[in-house]
Amino acid sequence: MQLDDLYRRVIMDHYKTPRNRGSFEDNESVSINLNNPTCGDRITLQMQVEDGKVKAAKYVGEGCSISMSSASMMTDAVKGKTLEEALEMAENFSKLMKGEDVGFEYEDIEALSGVNKFPARIKCATLPWNALRKGIEQTKQS
Numbered sequence: 001m002q003l004d005d006l007y008r009r010v011i012m013d014h015y016k017t018p019r020n021r022g023s024f025e026d027n028e029s030v031s032i033n034l035n036n037p038t039c040g041d042r043i044t045l046q047m048q049v050e051d052g053k054v055k056a057a058k059y060v061g062e063g064c065s066i067s068m069s070s071a072s073m074m075t076d077a078v079k080g081k082t083l084e085e086a087l088e089m090a091e092n093f094s095k096l097m098k099g100e101d102v103g104f105e106y107e108d109i110e111a112l113s114g115v116n117k118f119p120a121r122i123k124c125a126t127l128p129w130n131a132l133r134k135g136i137e138q139t140k141q142s
Contacts, residue, residue, distance in 0.1 A: 007111040007112075007113070010069075010108050010111035011111050011112065012069075014068070014069035014073055014108065015072070018069075018071075018072040019072045020056075020058045020059060020072065020075035020076060021059060021060065023046055023058055023060055024056070026048075029047060029048045030046065030047045030048075030135045030139050031044060031045070031135075032045045032131045032132075034127055034130060034131045034134070035127075036063070036123050036124060038120070039064065039123070039124060040063065041062070041064060041067040041127050042061050043060070043061035043063070043067065043071055043128055044059060044131075045059045045128060045131035045135055046058050046059070047132075047135050047139070049083065049139050052082055052083055053082050053083070054078045054081050054082075054086055055079075056079060057074075057075040057078055057079060057132075058075060059071045059075055059131075063124065063127070064121075064124050066121050066124040067124040067125065067127050067128065070126075070128045070129070071127075073106065073109050074093075074109075074128045074132060076106060076108075077104065078132065083136050083139060087132075087136050089104070090129045094126065094129070096109070096110075096112065096113055096116070097115060097122045097126055098116065099116045
């Protein structure tokens, strides 16, 4: 099996069997709504932050397999991370989208590395990560 095939399977697995899809019932979570007007992707990211750490993250949205898989991977990867660690992950994801070689503890994210070959799709992949950044900013301001 070629690496591209493996990456496609990982992306489709997260798309068909999303992790952390849904929303929190409480009023304690940070909620961020973003959309990509270019292609119509939409996401609402919710995070529960406790003692400077992402206790949990969930999302709801509509979009292509790239944006929804990225959201699934991101919400899984940031659980238990400090806000600074999560922000660093978002920065590293931006670097990955620029073609830079970065490693992730949560290896499924590497499957999105090929997206950088399709500039129009980069916004799809980065949408959840941009929501994460905004959520962290919002948390730090409160």
